[in-house]
Amino acid sequence: xxxxxxxxxxxxxxxxxxxxxxxxxxxxxxxxxxxxxxxxxxxxxxxxxxxxxxxxxxxxxxxxxxxxxxxxxxxxxxxxxxxxxxxxxxxxxxxxxxxxxxxxxxxxxxxxxxxxxxxxxxxxxxxxxxxxxxxxxxxxxxxxxxxxxxxxxxxxxxxxxxxxxxxxxxxxxxxxxxxxxxxxxxxxxxxxxxxxxxxxxxxxxxxxxxxxxxxxxxxxxxxxxxxxx
Numbered sequence: 001x002x003x004x005x006x007x008x009x010x011x012x013x014x015x016x017x018x019x020x021x022x023x024x025x026x027x028x029x030x031x032x033x034x035x036x037x038x039x040x041x042x043x044x045x046x047x048x049x050x051x052x053x054x055x056x057x058x059x060x061x062x063x064x065x066x067x068x069x070x071x072x073x074x075x076x077x078x079x080x081x082x083x084x085x086x087x088x089x090x091x092x093x094x095x096x097x098x099x100x101x102x103x104x105x106x107x108x109x110x111x112x113x114x115x116x117x118x119x120x121x122x123x124x125x126x127x128x129x130x131x132x133x134x135x136x137x138x139x140x141x142x143x144x145x146x147x148x149x150x151x152x153x154x155x156x157x158x159x160x161x162x163x164x165x166x167x168x169x170x171x172x173x174x175x176x177x178x179x180x181x182x183x184x185x186x187x188x189x190x191x192x193x194x195x196x197x198x199x200x201x202x203x204x205x206x207x208x209x210x211x212x213x214x215x216x217x218x219x220x221x222x223x224x225x226x227x228x229x
Contacts, residue, residue, distance in 0.1 A: 019102070019103035019139075019145065019146040019147060020103075020138070020139035020140065020145060020146060020147060021103075021139075021147070022106050022147050023091065023103065023104050023105070023106050025091055027104060028090070028091035028092050028104055028105060028106055029092045029095070029099050029102070029104045029105055030092065031092035031093040031094050031095055031099075031105070032093065032094045033093070033094065034094060035094055035194070035195065036094060036096075036194065036195040036196065036197060036198075037198065038050070038084070038195045038196075038197075038198045038201055039198055039201060042075070042082050042083065042084075042201075042202060043201070043202045043205055043206065044075050044202055044205050045075065045081070045082060047081055047082040047114075048082060049082060049084050049195075049201065050084075050195075053081060053082065053114050054081070056116065056117070056118070057081055057114050057115065057116060058114070058115055058116075058117050058122070058156070059112060059113065059114055059115075059156045059190075060112075060113040060115060060122060060125050060156065060160065061088065061110050061111070061112050061113070061153075061154035061156065061190050061193060062074075062110060062111055062113070062125075062129050062152065062153060062154070063088070063089070063108040063109060063110045063111075063149075063150060063151060063152030063153075063154070063186070064111075064129065064132060064133040064141065064151060064214065065109070065133055065141025065142065065144055065149045065151075065213060065214060066109060066141065066144055066149065066211065066212070066213055066214070067085040067086075067109040067110065067111050067196070067200070068085070068200070068203040068204050068210060068211065068212055069204060069212030069213070069214040070085075070109075070111045070132075070133075070214060071083050071084075071085050071111045071201075071202065071203070071204070072202075072204045072205070072212070073128060073132055073214065074111055074113045074125070074128070075202070077115075077120055077124075077125075077128070078119055078120060079115055079116045079117075079118075079119030079120030080113055080114070080115045080116075080120060081114045081115060081116055082113075082114040083111055083112065083113055083114070083202075084111070084112045084195060084196075084201060085109070085110070085111055085112075085195075085196045085200050085201060085203070086110055086111075086112060086193050086194050086195045086196045087100050087105070087107035087108065087109065087110065087148075087193075087194045087196060088107060088108055088110045088152075088154060088190070088191050088192065088193050088194065089106070089107060089108045089110070089152060089154065089186065089188070089191045090105045090106030090107030090108065090191075091105060091106040091107075092104070092105035092106065092107065093192075093194070094194055095107055095194060096197070097196060097197055097200065100148050101146065101148065103146055103147055103148075106147065107147075107148060107194070108147070108148055108149075108150055108152050108186070109148045109149065109196075110152065110154065110193070112193050113125065122159075122160055122163060123163060123167070126153075126163065126164060126167045126221070127167075127221040127222070129153065130167065130171045130221050131216045131217075131219070131220060131221055132214055132216050133151060133214055133215065133216060134151075134215065134216065134217050135151040135171075135183045135184065135185045135217075136175065136180055136181045136182060136183055136184055136217075137151070137184065138150065138184045141213065141214075142213040142214075142215055143213060144213055150184070150186060151183075151184060151185040151186065152185060152186040152187070152188075153168075153185060153186070153187045153188075154188060154189070154190040154191060155187070155188070155189055155190055156189075156190045161187070161188075161189060164187050165187055167221070168183055168185060168187060170221070171183065171219070171221055174219050174220070174221075175217065175219055178217070178218075178219050180217055180219065
């Protein structure tokens with residue numbers, strides 16, 4: 001690990017390493033076998049953070065930039081039972097926040113959503129996803145630049161994957177009609193989810209005036225679906 005961190009510092013100084021480029025297996029930090037310890041319960045809902053969850057609950061996972069504001073967006077929705085922030089879609093096992101920010105883990109900042117499909121559908125979660133950030137920005141979101149801020153949908157089931165891909169196609173048509181560029185969202189089967197440090201969990205509840213850069217494009221998914229019907 002010390003060698004990898006030394007390599008990062010050296011390349012950063014000389015401008016050779018760019019945090020907007022995903023690392024290779026060779027460049028990635030080694031990580032660790034020990035999982036991050038987090039609180040047992042969600043500080044807003046009081047529900048379990050890691051489980052077990054009630055029968056019938058489903059899981060979704062999204063990356064939309066800085067995960068602080070994204071988690072708040074989802075925990076505010078009726079039908080969302082629990083949320084947690086973490087890291088996914090990278091190489092380094094059990095990474096720490098500073099390592100993710102270095103760009104040498106390949107991970108994205110993500111929010112895991114536990115929801116009741118009888119109250120809020122996966123399609124509604126997708127609408128919130130598309131409308132609440134700019135999915136065309138590549139390896140950044142607003143002023144935040146880096147691979148950990150990329151747009152991503154991580155499908156837990158094959159049905160979720162197909163629904164996410166279909167929603168992307170519909171939303172792209174509406175974005176194009178409104179002068180926006182191509183969607184860069186990563187849509188793949190859900191990878192391993194690693195919990196972020198406890199201080200990041202429900203961060204904006206603990207720090208109401210904390211940083212949140214989440215901004216949408218102003219283009220509605222509902223309008224997109226109506227135009228295609």
